[in-house]
Amino acid sequence: MQHGYVPKNYGNGAVPILKDRLGDVSSLDNYRAITISNIIFKVFESCLLEKFVDFLTSHDLQFGFKKGLGCPNAIFAVQQVTSYFTKHGSTVYFSALDASKPFVV
Numbered sequence: 001m002q003h004g005y006v007p008k009n010y011g012n013g014a015v016p017i018l019k020d021r022l023g024d025v026s027s028l029d030n031y032r033a034i035t036i037s038n039i040i041f042k043v044f045e046s047c048l049l050e051k052f053v054d055f056l057t058s059h060d061l062q063f064g065f066k067k068g069l070g071c072p073n074a075i076f077a078v079q080q081v082t083s084y085f086t087k088h089g090s091t092v093y094f095s096a097l098d099a100s101k102p103f104v105v
Contacts, residue, residue, distance in 0.1 A: 013037055 016031040023030045037045070049056070058066065063074040082092050 009038075010041055 013036045014033050015036055017034055018025065019030050019032055061077075063069045063071070063077075078094070082094070085092050
């Protein structure tokens with residue numbers, strides 16, 4: 001950290017994992033990538049997390065990748081907001097982004 005140097009192989013370790021073994025094994029959509037890190041880097045990451053956890057925050061309206069939150073919470077929030085504004089005579093426009101496959105293997 002003092003020298004600002006990250007070893008070249010630090011980010012190596014991406015492994016494709018089959019989602020559905022009964023599905024099409026030749027389809028890229030049937031795989032997801034995980035990274036298997038070296039134990040030294042895992043210890044390093046744990047130390048960094050402990051040191052900087054107070055600075056690593058996300059917006060309260062973020063539902064993904066947060067413990068105890070996910071799609072059902074986001075869907076409920078959208079339903080409640082839509083219901084509120086339509087009951088009060090407003091038109092509601094909604095846009096969604098499907099980020100279910102943001103990574104290409």
